[in-house]
Amino acid sequence: DVKVTQSSRYLVKRTGEKVFLECVQDMDHENMFWYRQDPGLGLRLIYFSYDVKMKEKGDIPEGYSVSREKKERFSLILESASTNQTSMYLCASSTGQGANEQYFGPGTRLTVT
Amino acid sequence: LAKTTQPISMDSYEGQEVNITCSHNNIATNDYITWYQQFPSQGPRFIIQGYKTKVTNEVASLFIPADRKSSTLSLPRVSLSDTAVYYCLVVRMDSNYQLIWGAGTKLIIKP
Numbered sequence: 001d002v003k004v005t006q007s008s009r010y011l012v013k014r015t016g017e018k019v020f021l022e023c024v025q026d027m028d029h030e031n032m033f034w035y036r037q038d039p040g041l042g043l044r045l046i047y048f049s050y051d052v053k054m055k056e057k058g059d060i061p062e063g064y065s066v067s068r069e070k071k072e073r074f075s076l077i078l079e080s081a082s083t084n085q086t087s088m089y090l091c092a093s094s095t096g097q098g099a100n101e102q103y104f105g106p107g108t109r110l111t112v113t
Numbered sequence: 114l115a116k117t118t119q120p121i122s123m124d125s126y127e128g129q130e131v132n133i134t135c136s137h138n139n140i141a142t143n144d145y146i147t148w149y150q151q152f153p154s155q156g157p158r159f160i161i162q163g164y165k166t167k168v169t170n171e172v173a174s175l176f177i178p179a180d181r182k183s184s185t186l187s188l189p190r191v192s193l194s195d196t197a198v199y200y201c202l203v204v205r206m207d208s209n210y211q212l213i214w215g216a217g218t219k220l221i222i223k224p
Contacts, residue, residue: 004156033212040216041216042200042214042215042216042217043157043200043214044214045212045214056210058212090156090157092156097206099145099147099162099204099206101147101159101162102149102157102159103159104155104156104157104158105156106154106155106156107154107155107156
């Protein structure tokens with residue numbers, strides 16, 4: 001089975017802190033994604049990557065950056081956390097072309113106080 | 114602006130067939146339609162994907178009319194364990210790759 005793991009299930013940070021969310025997949029997938037999920041808004045794509053060191057902005061990239069130094073790992077960085085970044089963050093991976101099935105991690109519930 | 118719209122919530126009873134419809138009026142030629150299921154405290158899980166007409170797998174069917182402006186996820190004989198949030202996703206495969214998610218339909222199955 002494909003496994004996508006995220007470094008933390010719950011995280012509490014203070015406003016202004018730099019926050020790292022890590023995601024690792026074990027199926028050699030080319031594509032990796034970071035989403036945030038908020039009630040009533042569904043999933044919104046922050047960034048995605050289709051190869052090592054490649055990244056593309058999603059719908060809401062402002063306030064976030066990403067890093068993909070190895071194929072299996074995709075990191076989401078909040079340079080200076082703000083309270084409006086309190087959310088559930090979901091990582092996903094997929095293989096091949098963009099329409100293929102995405103496999104999701106369990107999510108990280110981030111609270112910024 | 115591309116958008117997918119689905120009902121916020123639905124109720125049904127065990128043993129019934131449930132149909133959830135998603136509207137995607139601005140669907141483009143190369144777009145694919147995908148549905149995901151999400152349980153609390155878990156990430157979404159792929160259910161089914163289609164391009165046109167009808168697709169069926171072991172858990173669901175997906176009906177897509179000829180104009181492709183909507184799609185209907187059909188869950189046969191639901192059980193309590195089908196209580197979840199169901200997301201419609203349009204994957205845009207043209208020069209600007211886009212993932213157009215619906216806001217999700219919370220399906221509650223009653224005994």
